[in-house]
Amino acid sequence: MAPKLPPQQPLQTPAEQGNDGAATAGHVNEGYHHGPSGLMRWLLTTNHKEIGTLYLIFSLSMFFIGGIFALVVRAELFQPGLQLVQPEFFNQMTTMHGLIMVFGAVMPGFVGLANWMIPLQVGAPDMALPRLNNFSFWLLPVAFTLLLSTLLMPGGGPNFGWTFYAPLSTTYAPPSTTFFILSLHIAGISSILGAINIIATILNMRAPGMRMMDMPLFVWTWLITAFLLIAVMPVLAGVITMMLMDINFGTSFFNAAGGGDPVMFQHIFWFFGHPEVYIMILPAFGIVSAIIPTFARKRLFGYASMVYATSSIAILSFLVWAHHMFAVGLPLVAELFFMYTTMLIAVPTGVKVFNWIATLFQGSISFETPMLFALAFVVLFTIGGFSGLMLAIAPADFQYHDTYFVVAHFHYVLVPGAVFAIMAAVYYWLPKWTGHYPNERLGRWHFWTSVIGVNLTFFPMHFSGLAGMPRRIPDYALQFADFNMASSIGALLFGTSQLLFVLMIIKCVRGGEKAPAKAWEGAEDLEWTVPSPAPLHTFDTPPQFHHREG
Amino acid sequence: MRNLAGVVAAIGGSVWLTRSALADGWNMPLGVTDVSRDIHGLHMTIFWICVVIGIVVFGVMFYSLFRYRRSKGAKSAHFHENTTVEVVWTAIPLLILVGMALPATATLKEMYDAEDADLDVMVTGQQWRWHYEYLGEDVSFISNMSTPRDQIDGAAAKGENYLLEVDQPLVLPVDRKVRFLLTSDDVVHSWWVPDLAVKQDAIPGFVNENWVRIEEPGTYRGQCTELCGRNHGFMPVVVEAVPPEEFDTWLAERKQAAAREASGVDREWGMDELMTRGQKVYESVCASCHQVDGSGNPPVFPALANNPALMEERDRHIATVINGVSGAPMPAFSSTLSPVEIAAVVTYERNAWGNETGDIVQPSEIQSQLE
Ligand code: HEM
Ligand SMILES: [Cu+2]
Ligand SMILES: [Cu+2]
Numbered sequence: 031m032a033p034k035l036p037p038q039q040p041l042q043t044p045a046e047q048g049n050d051g052a053a054t055a056g057h058v059n060e061g062y063h064h065g066p067s068g069l070m071r072w073l074l075t076t077n078h079k080e081i082g083t084l085y086l087i088f089s090l091s092m093f094f095i096g097g098i099f100a101l102v103v104r105a106e107l108f109q110p111g112l113q114l115v116q117p118e119f120f121n122q123m124t125t126m127h128g129l130i131m132v133f134g135a136v137m138p139g140f141v142g143l144a145n146w147m148i149p150l151q152v153g154a155p156d157m158a159l160p161r162l163n164n165f166s167f168w169l170l171p172v173a174f175t176l177l178l179s180t181l182l183m184p185g186g187g188p189n190f191g192w193t194f195y196a197p198l199s200t201t202y203a204p205p206s207t208t209f210f211i212l213s214l215h216i217a218g219i220s221s222i223l224g225a226i227n228i229i230a231t232i233l234n235m236r237a238p239g240m241r242m243m244d245m246p247l248f249v250w251t252w253l254i255t256a257f258l259l260i261a262v263m264p265v266l267a268g269v270i271t272m273m274l275m276d277i278n279f280g281t282s283f284f285n286a287a288g289g290g291d292p293v294m295f296q297h298i299f300w301f302f303g304h305p306e307v308y309i310m311i312l313p314a315f316g317i318v319s320a321i322i323p324t325f326a327r328k329r330l331f332g333y334a335s336m337v338y339a340t341s342s343i344a345i346l347s348f349l350v351w352a353h354h355m356f357a358v359g360l361p362l363v364a365e366l367f368f369m370y371t372t373m374l375i376a377v378p379t380g381v382k383v384f385n386w387i388a389t390l391f392q393g394s395i396s397f398e399t400p401m402l403f404a405l406a407f408v409v410l411f412t413i414g415g416f417s418g419l420m421l422a423i424a425p426a427d428f429q430y431h432d433t434y435f436v437v438a439h440f441h442y443v444l445v446p447g448a449v450f451a452i453m454a455a456v457y458y459w460l461p462k463w464t465g466h467y468p469n470e471r472l473g474r475w476h477f478w479t480s481v482i483g484v485n486l487t488f489f490p491m492h493f494s495g496l497a498g499m500p501r502r503i504p505d506y507a508l509q510f511a512d513f514n515m516a517s518s519i520g521a522l523l524f525g526t527s528q529l530l531f532v533l534m535i536i537k538c539v540r541g542g543e544k545a546p547a548k549a550w551e552g553a554e555d556l557e558w559t560v561p562s563p564a565p566l567h568t569f570d571t572p573p574q575f576h577h578r579e580g
Numbered sequence: 581m582r583n584l585a586g587v588v589a590a591i592g593g594s595v596w597l598t599r600s601a602l603a604d605g606w607n608m609p610l611g612v613t614d615v616s617r618d619i620h621g622l623h624m625t626i627f628w629i630c631v632v633i634g635i636v637v638f639g640v641m642f643y644s645l646f647r648y649r650r651s652k653g654a655k656s657a658h659f660h661e662n663t664t665v666e667v668v669w670t671a672i673p674l675l676i677l678v679g680m681a682l683p684a685t686a687t688l689k690e691m692y693d694a695e696d697a698d699l700d701v702m703v704t705g706q707q708w709r710w711h712y713e714y715l716g717e718d719v720s721f722i723s724n725m726s727t728p729r730d731q732i733d734g735a736a737a738k739g740e741n742y743l744l745e746v747d748q749p750l751v752l753p754v755d756r757k758v759r760f761l762l763t764s765d766d767v768v769h770s771w772w773v774p775d776l777a778v779k780q781d782a783i784p785g786f787v788n789e790n791w792v793r794i795e796e797p798g799t800y801r802g803q804c805t806e807l808c809g810r811n812h813g814f815m816p817v818v819v820e821a822v823p824p825e826e827f828d829t830w831l832a833e834r835k836q837a838a839a840r841e842a843s844g845v846d847r848e849w850g851m852d853e854l855m856t857r858g859q860k861v862y863e864s865v866c867a868s869c870h871q872v873d874g875s876g877n878p879p880v881f882p883a884l885a886n887n888p889a890l891m892e893e894r895d896r897h898i899a900t901v902i903n904g905v906s907g908a909p910m911p912a913f914s915s916t917l918s919p920v921e922i923a924a925v926v927t928y929e930r931n932a933w934g935n936e937t938g939d940i941v942q943p944s945e946i947q948s949q950l951e
Contacts, residue, residue, distance in 0.1 A: 110742065111734045117810045185879055191807045197784065198767040198809060202707075202909045205879060280907075286785025287906050292768060293783060327650070329660035357770060358781045359762075359788035362692045366685060373677045377670060383637065384669045390644040392657035405645070409638060416630035423680065425615075425687040426623045428779045429608055432770060432805040493606045498774045500805040503813030505732060507743050509605055 073168070076160035077566055078145050081167050083463075085142025086456075088170055090532070092134030093449075095178070097525050099127035104487075104521040107514045112505055120504035121189035122181060128192030132310065133217050134174050136444065139452045140313040141166075141224050144252050147459065148228060150557035150564065151246045153237025153573045158230035166223040173216035180206035180213075191502060193303065196284035196295040200276040207277060211270045218263045225256035225263075232256075237556065239575035243334065246555045250337050251316030254344045258305045258312075261348075265302040269295065293358055300351035308347045311443060312340060314411075314451030315382055318404045320555065321458050322386050325401035326393030327552035329578075332385040339378035339385075346375045356427045365424050372422040376415065383412055398550070399473030403454035406446055406481050414442030417492065432502075434513075435495025441488045445524075446481070453480075453531065460538050461545030465563035469542060472534040479527030486520025554578075609774050612796045612821075616777035618687045626680060633676075694791040697759030701750070704916070705762070705769030705782035705804065707909065708811035708868055711916050712750050715761070719834040722916065723748050724864050725814050732814075744801040747864070749818035753827035754794045762788040765911045767809060773802035773817055781806055794821040809909075811868055844920045845943045851927070854940065858928025861921045866929075869909070874933040880909065885933035894939055898926055902949060919946040 066074060075081060102123045106114050115123070145163065149156055157163045180187035185204035188194065199207060232253045236245070245253075272295075275281040282288025284295045315336075323330045330336065352360060352368040360368075386408050395401075417439040421427050430436060453476075460468045494513035499506055506514065548558040556575070560568045610620050648654040700715040706722075713720035726747045730736035739745070752758050762771055764782040772779040775798075780790040794800075804815035822830065863872060870876050874885030884890065890897055901922055904912030913922060923943040930939045 110738060112732050113734065117813065121807070121810065121812075189809075195768055195807070198807065201907055202767050202809060285907065286783075291785065293786060326648075326656065328656040328658075331660050332662075332666055333660070335666045357779050358783065359786065362688065365688055365692075369684065369688070370681060373681060376677065377673050380673050381666070381670055387637065387641045387644065388665070389660075390641060390648065392654075392659075393644070393648050394650045394654045394656040395645060395648050396650040408641065412634070412637065416634065419630060420623065420626050423622055423626055423684045425619050425684055425691060426608075426626065428691070429619055429623070429774065429777055431779060432772075496608045497605050498609070498802070500772070500803050500813075502807045503803075505743060505813050507741075508738060 074164065076156070076164050078149050078157045078160065078163065079463075079564065079566060081157075081163050082142045082144075082146030084167050085138050085145055085170075088167075089135050089139035089142055089452075090535075092130050092138070092174065094528070096127050096130035096135055097528065099123045099130065101521060101525050103127060104518040106504055107506070108518040109515065110506055110508055110511055115504070117504045118186060118189065121191075121502070122187045124502055125188045125191050125194075126178075126181065129177065129188065130174070131444070132192060132306070133214070134170075134177075136310045136448045136452070137221065138170060140252075140255070140310075140448075141221075143248075143313065143317070143452065143455050143459075144224075144228055146463065147455075147557060148231055148249055148252060149235070150462070150560065150568060151249050151555050152232060152235060152240060153556050153569050153575060154231060154235035155567065155569045155572075157227050158235055159227045162223055163227055166220045166227065169216050169220035169223075173213045173220065176209055176216070177213040180209050183209070193299060194273075195299070196273060196276070196292050197286070200273050200284055203277065208274065211274050211277075214270050215267060218267050221259050222263045225259035228252055228256040229260075237569070237572045237575040239577065241577065243337070244575065244577040246316070247319035247330065247333070247336055247340075248313065248316030251312040251319075251340050254340050255309050255312045258309050258344055258347070262302045262305045262309075265298060266306075269298040269302065272298075293355075296355050296358060297352070300354045301348070303354065304351040305344075305347045307440075307443070308343060310448045311411075312344070314407065314448050315340060317451045317455045317458075318386065318407050321400050321404040321454055322389050322408075323554070324458075324550050324552040325398060325404075326390050326395050328389055328393040329554075330385070331388035331391075332381075335381060336385055339381045342378045343375060346371060346378070350375055353422060353424075353427070356424050357431050369422060369424040373419070376419050376422070379415055383408060383415070398457075399468060399470060399477055400454045400458035400550075402474070402477045403450045403457060406477070407450045407454065410442055410446030410450070410481075410484070414439055414444075414447055417442065430495065432500055433495035434491040434499045434501055437501050438488050438491035438495060441484075441491070445488065446484050450480075456531075456535070458550070459557075460535070461549035462557055462560075462562050462564055464539050464542075465545055466538050466542035467545050467549065468534050468538045472530055472537065476527060476530040476534060479530065480524060483520050483522075483524030483527055487517050487524055488520070490514075490516045490520075611775045611777050612794055612798065612800070613776055613792055614795075615687070615691055615792075616775065618683075618690065619777050622680075622684055622687060625683070629676060629680065633673075691790075694759050694789045696757065697791060698756040699753065699758045701752070701758060701760050703750075703760050703762045703771050703782060705764040705766075705771065705808065705815075706911055706916065707766050707809050708804075708815045709865070710750075710771070710804075710815070710817060711765075714831065714834075717831060717835060718838050719831060720838075720916075721748050721834075722865065723750060723818070725816050727814075741801065743814065744803070744816045744818065746816055746818045749799070749820040751820050751822060751827060751830055752792075752794060753824040754797050754821045756824060756827075757791060757793045759789060759791045762790065765916070766909060768806050769804050769808045769815070770806035771802075771817055772805045773800050773819055775800040775802075776819065779805060794819075797821050797823055841918050841920060845947045849920075849923070849940070849942060851931075851940055854924045854927040855931060857920070858924035858926070859932070861917065861925040862928050862932075865913075865917070866925065874929070874935075884929050885935065887935075891930065891935055891937050894930070894937075894941075897930065898922075898941060898946065898949065901926055902946070914950055919943045919950060922946045 106120055183206040187206055188210045190199040232249055272283040276283050276285055282290035284290045284292050319330055319336060349371045350368060353372040421430055421439060457468050457473055490513040494510045499510045545562040547561050549562055608620055608623050610617060702713040702715055704711040710723045723746045726745050727743050731738045731742060762780050762782040764784045769782040770779060771782055776792045778790050778792055780788050798821055800819045802817040804812055869881045870884050876883035902914045904910050920943045923941045923946045926941045930937045
């Protein structure tokens with residue numbers, strides 16, 4: 031009989047670590063005392079596994095809230111004409127959907143995985159700064175409650191797109207915009223603190239014998255992502271502070287009538303925004319680089335080149351921002367520069383895909399659910415990469431920009447990209463978290479409905495975009511009707527199939543086939559040396575790491 | 581046998597997909613200018629490059645997935661590194677991209693060469709309409725979406741050009757180089773006509789350039805493509821390209837009409853004609869924010885009906901319409917509306933919806949304020 035536990039609770043003993051045990055890597059950490067239980071346990075926990083679980087639950091809830099907003103959008107777009115919502119509310123839905131998915135679902139999802147897995151993968155007892163870790167998490171519910179509450183304020187919530195271009199987001203914005211700015215500040219602080227913690231953990235707390243070039247790729251990609259976060263979140267903070275000043279203190283950073291510069295807004299935003307899109311995909315590369323070798327039962331091909339490719343992507347990501355601005359009237363040299371750098375970034379991205387495929391080549395491949403999601407990631411992310419390459423061609427981008435072609439592109443890289451990678455990770459590591467294998471049948475159903483749903487939703491958007499449908503419109507001309515109807519049906523399918531995901535998680539927490547320490551035959555990293563489910567405290571005595579030869 | 585069926589289905593599927601992808605209404609239009617055809621060419625080239633890379637990459641991938649199944653007893657090999665291979669698959673994409681960058685650079689240069697235009701048109705975005713001005717010709721007008729509300733709400737059948745029709749299209753000559761100068765009075769908009777391959781942001785405080793030389797007469801439709809607020813989806817662009825002689829005649833007629841309008845400033849206008857004219861202006865220009873019945877949309881857009889404070893202050897009323905409200909989304913209408921139109925709309929607002937102040941604002945009064 032399965033024990034009745036709250037979802038995702040990994041362990042029955044509500045033990046709480048008494049001191050900053052993490053700082054004592056290398057020593058045996060003695061004398062845990064029993065901390066508070068119930069709600070206070072979760073509020074005060076400094077344990078990386080519990081905090082990881084909190085992040086993941088938070089991310090999943092936001093995924094559903096953001097998903098409901100997307101379904102409102104898709105329902106309105108099911109047919110031409112305005113049926114369900116008015117344009118004011120429609121704009122709030124697209125904006126909130128984008129903001130919630132980016133800052134509330136995908137980013138915290140990856141941070142949750144980092145919390146759980148980085149200490150386990152580098153052989154550390156916890157994150158380097160456990161109390162900071164608790165604080166970083168609890169900032170998030172505050173930020174997003176505030177953000178969601180703007181929908182109820184007079185004049186409504188943010189309605190200027192998740193890119194919030196000024197002056198639509200300043201002079202012309204609803205009064206709630208000040209709260210939007212505050213909530214983004216709080217979420218940004220959370221990200222920066224989380225990133226600092228991750229860097230400190232990776233650089234200082236690796237098991238003896240583990241060199242940088244021995245680290246699993248998930249750790250490597252997160253290290254690089256964390257540097258990106260520290261570099262660009264302050265830029266975001268800067269730009270929203272300038273907005274705050276324009277709105278409330280009479281400055282004119284972005285107000286042309288006062289001598290301000292709306293184009294500068296876009297430069298600053300995308301200087302943050304482009305690295306941001308890599309923040310949402312690099313950890314996914316790490317996850318896929320763990321799963322494919324496991325189920326191909328063959329070492330990852332080109333480990334070193336994967337590390338170099340990730341680093342070059344990260345560096346290049348600071349040099350391409352204006353590819354989002356080809357139509358704002360940049361000088362010719364700038365257009366050329368950003369076109370070339372953007373085309374260049376496709377090269378290391380291609381290298382990654384080639385390495386994954388070379389890993390599959392002559393492997394011994396099986397198709398458990400995590401592998402299915404990882405393989406779908408490779409194919410569909412690559413399709414998103416292809417449309418990205420097309421968008422990089424600046425002259426053609428004049429036709430693609432701000433149409434549904436772009437919506438198709440970024441959803442291919444984000445949904446079957448980032449989101450599938452997170453799902454793959456959940457299926458892959460659930461045995462370690464809960465001690466049970468996820469239900470394969472449910473997993474397969476979830477996988478196939480998701481794959482079909484995603485493609486039915488987003489593939490037709492390539493066509494409607496090329497045929498001329500602008501994005502962010504609540505109603506459209508008649509020639510786009512069929513594409514939109516297909517997209518809306520796909521969205522409903524994708525959305526409902528995520529209930530299977532939740533069902534699978536609940537079942538897996540409650541019971542299921544018992545998993546041994548090394549849950550997957552081909553798995554190699556350190557996390558598979560601790561028992562399943564992982565006890566609350568692991569690696570109190572650091573393991574000796576032996577790097578693999580040849 | 582099953583494999584064969586799979587292969588046939590896959591090929592059939594891809595042929596069908598590619599064919600439909602190239603069909604009309606599924607792909608980027610070829611357009612009616614040199615530039616639009618060049619862009620279409622680049623688009624198709626990069627598309628086919630992606631298709632070929634995709635076939636190779638996914639081919640190897642699916643071959644491996646099929647051939648090296650554990651369930652069929654595959655044993656994994658041990659290799660995991662090969663510098664030569666890495667160099668090769670870095671170099672080949674690089675070369676392909678260089679090959680792609682060359683024609684793209686050439687097209688971009690052509691697009692940026694707006695010199696020596698035969699005609700300059702100033703395009704100004706406003707929430708949520710376009711204002712066109714033929715520079716140096718004293719001709720300017722506002723172009724509003726003309727799709728009736730009934731069609732949007734589903735109370736009437738949708739017309740053929742639903743949401744892509746306007747009251748006054750931008751008329752342009754074919755075979756002449758037309759330069760656009762784009763700006764905005766409020767937020768960022770973007771002026772796009774797919775068949776002309778012109779998409780250029782209209783940004784407050786900036787004047788952007790683009791140009792076109794249309795080769796075939798016809799009606800070309802597009803939309804605003806930068807989110808610009810509530811009615812962003814209802815801000816179409818319609819260009820009517822006509823032969824040069826026809827264009828010259830049209831422009832001459834518009835000039836005369838403009839002159840007549842200007843002379844209207846000098847005479848006394850009666851209440852009725854101001855009200856009729858004012859209602860037209862109000863409904864086409866102001867109602868998108870202040871609503872047809874003057875009820876506005878508080879807290880941002882104030883009501884003009886039931887607004888006693890405003891009715892007390894006739895001068896502020898006029899000044900607001902002429903100068904706008906800086907730091908708020910109320911645009912200045914001094915350059916987009918004529919003195920007659922401003923006088924008419926203020927008169928209308930002061931006497932419609934139960935306001936009944938009895939005030940008449942004469943065009944001459946506005947004219948003197950503008951000077
Ligand atoms: C159920 C799955 C999803 C559906 C049906 C969906 C659908 C949509 C739609 C219809 C739009 C508005 C397009 C427009 O008018 O501009 C949109 C925008 C967007 N979506 Fe999604 N989406 C889904 C999942 C996601 C996920 C998982 C992410 C993030 C990883 C995401 C990120 C975005 C972003 C960034 C925007 C742009 C928002 C804006 O225009 O401000 N979406 N999505
Ligand atoms: Cu980008
Ligand atoms: Cu717009």
